Amino acid sequence: MVIMKAEIITIGDEILLGQVVDTNSAWLGQLLDSLNITVHQIVSISDSREAISHALDEAAKRSDFIIVTGGLGPTKDDVTKETIASFFQTTLIRDEQVLSHVKSIFEKFGNGRTMPVMNYGQADVLACSEVLFNDVGTAPGMWVEREGRCFVFLPGVPFEMRFLMEKRVSPKLAAFRSEHSIYHAHVITMGIGESYLAEMIADIEAELPSYIRLAYLPKLGTVRLRLSAVGREAVTLKKETDAFARRIASRTEEYLVAEKDVTIEEAIVEKFTADGIRLAIAESCTGGLLAGSITAVPGASAMFDCGIVAYHNRIKQQVLGVDEEVLKAFGAVSEQTVIQMAEGVKRLGDATYGIATSGIAGPTGGTPEKPVGTVWIAVAGPSETVTQLFHFRNDRHVNIERSMAQALNMLWKLYKKDKGK
Amino acid sequence: MVIMKAEIITIGDEILLGQVVDTNSAWLGQLLDSLNITVHQIVSISDSREAISHALDEAAKRSDFIIVTGGLGPTKDDVTKETIASFFQTTLIRDEQVLSHVKSIFEKFGNGRTMPVMNYGQADVLACSEVLFNDVGTAPGMWVEREGRCFVFLPGVPFEMRFLMEKRVSPKLAAFRSEHSIYHAHVITMGIGESYLAEMIADIEAELPSYIRLAYLPKLGTVRLRLSAVGREAVTLKKETDAFARRIASRTEEYLVAEKDVTIEEAIVEKFTADGIRLAIAESCTGGLLAGSITAVPGASAMFDCGIVAYHNRIKQQVLGVDEEVLKAFGAVSEQTVIQMAEGVKRLGDATYGIATSGIAGPTGGTPEKPVGTVWIAVAGPSETVTQLFHFRNDRHVNIERSMAQALNMLWKLYKKDKGK
Numbered sequence: 001m002v003i004m005k006a007e008i009i010t011i012g013d014e015i016l017l018g019q020v021v022d023t024n025s026a027w028l029g030q031l032l033d034s035l036n037i038t039v040h041q042i043v044s045i046s047d048s049r050e051a052i053s054h055a056l057d058e059a060a061k062r063s064d065f066i067i068v069t070g071g072l073g074p075t076k077d078d079v080t081k082e083t084i085a086s087f088f089q090t091t092l093i094r095d096e097q098v099l100s101h102v103k104s105i106f107e108k109f110g111n112g113r114t115m116p117v118m119n120y121g122q123a124d125v126l127a128c129s130e131v132l133f134n135d136v137g138t139a140p141g142m143w144v145e146r147e148g149r150c151f152v153f154l155p156g157v158p159f160e161m162r163f164l165m166e167k168r169v170s171p172k173l174a175a176f177r178s179e180h181s182i183y184h185a186h187v188i189t190m191g192i193g194e195s196y197l198a199e200m201i202a203d204i205e206a207e208l209p210s211y212i213r214l215a216y217l218p219k220l221g222t223v224r225l226r227l228s229a230v231g232r233e234a235v236t237l238k239k240e241t242d243a244f245a246r247r248i249a250s251r252t253e254e255y256l257v258a259e260k261d262v263t264i265e266e267a268i269v270e271k272f273t274a275d276g277i278r279l280a281i282a283e284s285c286t287g288g289l290l291a292g293s294i295t296a297v298p299g300a301s302a303m304f305d306c307g308i309v310a311y312h313n314r315i316k317q318q319v320l321g322v323d324e325e326v327l328k329a330f331g332a333v334s335e336q337t338v339i340q341m342a343e344g345v346k347r348l349g350d351a352t353y354g355i356a357t358s359g360i361a362g363p364t365g366g367t368p369e370k371p372v373g374t375v376w377i378a379v380a381g382p383s384e385t386v387t388q389l390f391h392f393r394n395d396r397h398v399n400i401e402r403s404m405a406q407a408l409n410m411l412w413k414l415y416k417k418d419k420g421k
Numbered sequence: 422m423v424i425m426k427a428e429i430i431t432i433g434d435e436i437l438l439g440q441v442v443d444t445n446s447a448w449l450g451q452l453l454d455s456l457n458i459t460v461h462q463i464v465s466i467s468d469s470r471e472a473i474s475h476a477l478d479e480a481a482k483r484s485d486f487i488i489v490t491g492g493l494g495p496t497k498d499d500v501t502k503e504t505i506a507s508f509f510q511t512t513l514i515r516d517e518q519v520l521s522h523v524k525s526i527f528e529k530f531g532n533g534r535t536m537p538v539m540n541y542g543q544a545d546v547l548a549c550s551e552v553l554f555n556d557v558g559t560a561p562g563m564w565v566e567r568e569g570r571c572f573v574f575l576p577g578v579p580f581e582m583r584f585l586m587e588k589r590v591s592p593k594l595a596a597f598r599s600e601h602s603i604y605h606a607h608v609i610t611m612g613i614g615e616s617y618l619a620e621m622i623a624d625i626e627a628e629l630p631s632y633i634r635l636a637y638l639p640k641l642g643t644v645r646l647r648l649s650a651v652g653r654e655a656v657t658l659k660k661e662t663d664a665f666a667r668r669i670a671s672r673t674e675e676y677l678v679a680e681k682d683v684t685i686e687e688a689i690v691e692k693f694t695a696d697g698i699r700l701a702i703a704e705s706c707t708g709g710l711l712a713g714s715i716t717a718v719p720g721a722s723a724m725f726d727c728g729i730v731a732y733h734n735r736i737k738q739q740v741l742g743v744d745e746e747v748l749k750a751f752g753a754v755s756e757q758t759v760i761q762m763a764e765g766v767k768r769l770g771d772a773t774y775g776i777a778t779s780g781i782a783g784p785t786g787g788t789p790e791k792p793v794g795t796v797w798i799a800v801a802g803p804s805e806t807v808t809q810l811f812h813f814r815n816d817r818h819v820n821i822e823r824s825m826a827q828a829l830n831m832l833w834k835l836y837k838k839d840k841g842k
Contacts, residue, residue: 014638016460018450019645019682022443025465029439039437040472044446044463051461116616136815157639159819195537217435218578224440261440281709281730287716288702288709291730295708298784298817306736309702309712309728311721315770319729319740349736363719394557396719398580 006032007063008042009055011071011080012156015044024069024161031165035173036182037065047071052083056151064149065173070156072122072139084153085126088144092124095131095140099123102138129153132168136160141168181234185245186261187225189252190409194218197225197252204247212241220405222257222264257412264408265293271415272303272352279411280349281307282320282341284332285359285375290404306349310341320344333358333370335387338378346380353415354380355407359390361399375403379410386414427453428484429463430476432492432501433577436465445490445582452586456594457603458486468492473504477572485570486594491577493543493560505574506547509565513545516552516561520544523559550574553589557581562589602655606666607682608646610673611830615639618646618673625668633662641826643678643685678833685829686714692836693724693773700832701770702728703741703762705753706780706796711825727770731762741765754779754791756808759799767801774836775801776828780811782820796824800831807835 008028014020025042032039040063045051047070059066071080085092102122106115122138125131132141132152137160142153152169154161189197194216198205205214211231217224225248229241249259258267272279281291281304291307294300308319313332316322321344322337330336338356346354359375366372373393379386390406392399429449435441446463453460461484466472468491480487492501506513523543527536543559546552553562553573558581563574573590575582610618615637619626626635632652638645646669650662670680679688693700702712702725712728715721729740734753737743742765743758751757759777767775780796787793794814800807811827813820 013636013649014647015447016450016463017454017647018447018452018460019638019647020640021447022463026436026439026442029437031439033438039439040467042437042443042465046461113617116620118619119616159815162816195540196534198539199537215434217440219441226435226438226440228434283709286713287721288704288712288728288730289717291709292707292713295730295732296710296818296821300708301732301786305733306740307709307728307730307732308740309709309716309730311716311728312726312770315727319727319769348740349733365722394580395583397717400717 004038005063006037006039006065006067007059008039009059009066009068010042010044010156011047011052011068012044013046015070016046024156024158027158027162028067028069028165031170033182033184035170036180037173038182047079049079049083052080053087056084056087060147060149066149066151067154068151069154069161072153072155080153081121081124081126088126088128088146090126090128093127094120095123095125098125098131098133098140101133105138126153132164134160134164135167136163143169143172180230180232181237183229183234183237183241184261185227185229185241185259187227187245187249187252187259188257188262188264188267189223189225189255190221190257190264190412192223192252192255194223197223197255201248201251204244204251208244209240211237212244220401221409222405224261226261263297264405264412265297268408268412268415269294269297269300269303273299275419277303277352278349279304280345280351280354282345282354282356283307283309284311284316284341284357285361286357286400286403286407287311287361289400290355290357290407293404293408305351306345308345308348316341320348331370333360333374333376335376335378335389338376339380339385339387342378342380342385352382353411355411356380357403357407359399359403361396361403363396373399375399375406377403377407377410379407379414381414381418383418384414386410425459426484427458427460427486427488428480429460430480430487430489431463431465431577432468432473432489433465434467436491437467445577445579448579448583449488449490449586452591454603454605456591457601458594459603468500470500470504473501474508477505477508481568481570487570487572489572489574490582493574493576501574502542502545502547509547509549509567511547511549514548515541516544516546519546519552519554519561522554526559547574553585555581555585556588557584564590564593601651601653602658604650604655604658604662605682606648606650606662606680608648608666608670608673608680609678609683609685609688610644610646610676611642611678611685611833613644613673613676615644618644618676622669622672625665625672629665630661632658633665641822642830643826645682647682684718685826685833686718689829689833689836690715690718690721690724694720696840698773699724699726699770701726701766701772701775703766703775703777704728704730705732705737705762705778706782707778707821707824707828708732708782710821711776711778711828714825714829726772727766729766729769737762741769752791754781754795754797756797756799756810759797760801760806760808763799763801763806773803774832776832777801778824778828780820780824782817782824784817794820796820796827798824798828798831800828800835802835802839804839805835807831 129142139155141164144151212229215226231237288309310316322340341356342354356378362372375390550563560576562585565572633650636647652658709730731737743761762777763775777799783793796811
């Protein structure tokens with residue numbers, strides 16, 4: 001069986017109401033892409049009988065592989081399983097292995113309370129399905145093959161869904177590879193706008209054959225260039241696509257972050273670890289999220305020792321060694337203060353580079369002189385400390401995000417400059 | 422015009438490939454819900470001519486209000502505008518006001534470089550549309566009314582999309598309210614599973630009339646209960662729904678976080694500020710993200726002064742005052758260490774409560790005695806320090822998330838206990 005088209009259906013009013021962000025679909029999209037399966041649509045629907053039936057009908061018309069997530073919890077607002085059963089004209093049967101697993105989970109975590117009756121229903125599965133046993137939760141997944149199509153039903157809890165995809169579904173999918181190869185090459189840039197980049201590489205782009213497509217994916221100071229190639233000869237395809245990627249990377253050298261699909265945080269952790277250099281971070285307006293973005297990368301402990309969230313001036317003085325006179329004369333949001341914060345945290349963490357952010361994230365705290373969105377950032381390196389002033393003037397969340405992106409951009413530029421010496 | 426059904430279409434291969442998470446739709450879902458407009462479907466499609474045409478055709482059949490985001494950037498991978506023009510059987514015309522705005526942005530941020538030619542296309546709009554002027558970016562939005570339906574086209578960059586929705590689209594939408602009222606009431610709980618909660622309030626749920634629906638929205642230790650009511654009499658509807666919410670809140674008092682739709686972080690910032698108490702945070706495995714989750718809440722600076730990311734033992738000793746002997750005898754991931762971290766950061770920040778996390782987030786760093794996922798958490802309060810050991814055994818990202826959720830849960834429980842004294 002050749003699978004060409006996949007589709008993801010996520011069930012749940014909470015997604016339509018915007019009460020949760022659908023991160024499952026992005027994770028599934030990446031996994032399926034790595035298995036050479038193309039997702040051509042993601043649809044989020046209400047957990048009503050009508051919406052579920054309609055989505056399954058539509059999906060069966062146009063897709064070969066359909067992944068449905070959500071709607072498998074124990075409470076009454078889930079009608080998914082019954083609706084699916086009537087879609088397949090089958091019944092629900094109780095699976096004894098799943099039932100004893102559900103019971104054992106409640107014995108372990110129930111603090112001696114009896115398992116609620118509604119949880120028996122967790123062990124009910126489609127009679128026509130192969131059960132995907134869920135080691136990490138109570139709701140099992142189900143795999144159904146029907147008229148040449150595969151349907152997979154998974155719980156919506158992200159780590160349960162991921163467990164089932166990785167351990168149960170992926171091995172089964174390995175058998176369904178397409179006869180066409182899909183190959184992606186990436187060039188990651190920072191500090192240059194999408195359209196300047198496009199101008200800079202226009203001649204290379206014009207040379208691309210019809211089966212290699214270039215996409216610009218801008219996000220907060222970073223532009224990710226993705227070359228997507230489709231063809232029958234995997235080896236040639238890779239070689240040819242990589243050659244174009246190399247030419248683009250060489251042309252954009254000044255702004256280059258990496259020649260593979262990594263985030264700027266991942267690039268920093270990788271390069272700093274390889275070079276044996278360390279980073280320390282002092283934060284005011286970014287409130288811990290800048291350190292968090294670095295420490296979220298596996299292996300970050302090899303290049304990161306110390307982060308200080310210094311909201312209060314007393315902490316800036318006591319922990320980072322900022323002069324009381326500087327704070328009095330120039331204020332917490334000033335070039336003089338961020339310089340001392342960056343140099344102070346670099347010293348404290350015995351690091352090669354120290355970053356500091358101080359600004360007014362909003363929505364309150366702004367003044368006519370320093371309105372909301374005013375942010376000073378400093379990076380202290382081995383031979384110099386660089387600073388920059390920004391005026392973002394967005395909401396708190398965006399001001400914090402942009403401060404983080406600019407801080408990492410400044411760090412990366414100084415690191416490349418030092419490295420080039 | 423009465424708008425009953427809305428639909429969101431997001432355009433972009435990067436969403437299908439999972440390279441970006443679609444946060445726009447959740448934001449739009451919340452905004453539309455607050456305007457009494459029901460989103461019944463969210464669909465993500467490829468930025469190809471065929472997919473865009475098909476999605477517009479389908480949406481026009483079933484929805485009254487259609488929001489399309491993405492596909493309006495300047496580079497060649499965007500075919501959206503041409504496809505939309507043929508869908509409406511109209512042409513693209515150059516808007517002079519938009520063009521001079523685009524030019525002025527390039528003059529301001531272009532560092533003296535000439536504006537790339539392709540950016541002229543940013544000023545091309547549908548001849549049949551009302552232009553939604555974009556103060557914060559180069560791509561304008563467009564509003565089209567056709568056969569009793571509204572179509573809105575917006576750029577995919579989140580803060581540009583938000584600006585246009587808030588400043589341009591919402592005011593126009595105010596005219597299109599439904600004659601039915603929709604009302605939501607919320608009860609937020611923490612520390613009790615979905616099914617136990619359902620058992621606990623089964624009798625109240627059984628009394629709900631058909632026009633009030635109860636949904637369970639579980640997420641990492643929190644369960645959000647949402648009562649959704651639909652009817653003609655807004656005042657009565659609110660009163661009746663609020664009364665059910667009050668009964669549920671009263672029944673679940675022990676686990677109650679709030680009787681409105683807030684996150685646990687928002688509840689903590691609000692209550693601590695009101696009570697004039699302060700929080701300080703020392704983090705190892707959560708790496709700054711716990712402090713970041715608190716400081717991301719507007720107004721957090723009123724109750725938060727200080728966060729320490731102490732990855733290296735030297736920082737634990739030097740900044741937090743953890744004993745060298747304790748680290749040697751029990752290790753960084755131990756009850757003794759987190760107690761000293763929590764009490765140390767509480768002292769340093771002159772706070773009422775201090776939280777500390779120390780664990781092995783993974784994927785490496787585990788030992789047979791302390792495998793990946795082993796996490797100790799301590800909360801030091803005014804009269805006692807509580808600790809708890811967790812074994813998460815998931816991936817780095819999930820281990821960090823669950824540590825954060827448990828730390829906030831422990832803080833909330835201790836705060837409620839102290840408050841009850």
